[in-house]
Amino acid sequence: MVSSLCLSLMVTVLMFVQYSEAQRVFNVGDGTGWTTPQDSSTYQSWVSDKTFAVGDILHFDFQTQQHNLVEVPEESYTSCTSTNPIRTYTTGPVNVTLDTAGQHYYICSIGQHCIRGQRLAVNVSGSGLPPSTAVSPGANTTPQPPPPSSPAATFSPASVAFFLFLSSFIVVLFGHHA
DSSP states (O other): HHHHHHHHHHHHHHHHHHHHHHEEEEEEEGOOSSSOSSTTTTTHHHHHOOOTTTEEEEEEEEOBBBBBBEEEHHHHHHHHHHSSSSSOSSSSEEEEEOOOSSSEEEEEEEETTTTTEEEEEEEEEEESSSSSEESSSSOOOOOOOOOOOEEEEEEEOOHHHHHHHHHHHHHEEEHHOO
C-alpha cells in the first residue's frame, strides 16, 4: 500500500511540474495588442525570441468589429486571405490554447489589415520541455499572466493534475479498507 501511494504521489508531482511549466500565457503584441501595426514586421519581431509549447495560450486583445482573428493554413497566411479558415473569432479579446504541435497561422481578415502586417505565425513544440523557437525574428519580452476574467486564469492542466492526484490518493488510501 505504501509503495502504491508513493508511486501515485511521484507520478502526480511530475505531471504537475510539467503542466505548470508548459502552460504560459502570451499577450500577443504585448502593449500593442492585436491591431493593425504601424510597422508591418511588428508581430514578426514580437514572436522572434519566444518559444511556444502545447498547452500555452495566446491572448489576442482586440476590439470587436474593428478586428477579428482567423486561424488559417499556411497558404492563406502567405496570401493574406481568409479562404479555408480553420477557426474564426469575431469577438475580442480571445484566448487561444495551442493544442497541437507544429506551425499555427493567424490573420485579421478585415480590410487590408493582414497585408499591413496584422498576422502572426508561431511554431509550437510537442511538449513544454524544451519548447521550440518561434518562426520569425525580433524583440525580447516575457509572457504575461492572463487577464482576471480569462478562463485560463481559473482552469488549468495543473489544477486537473492536482485533482487527479487527490482522487488517486483517496482511492489508494481508502481503497484497501473497503
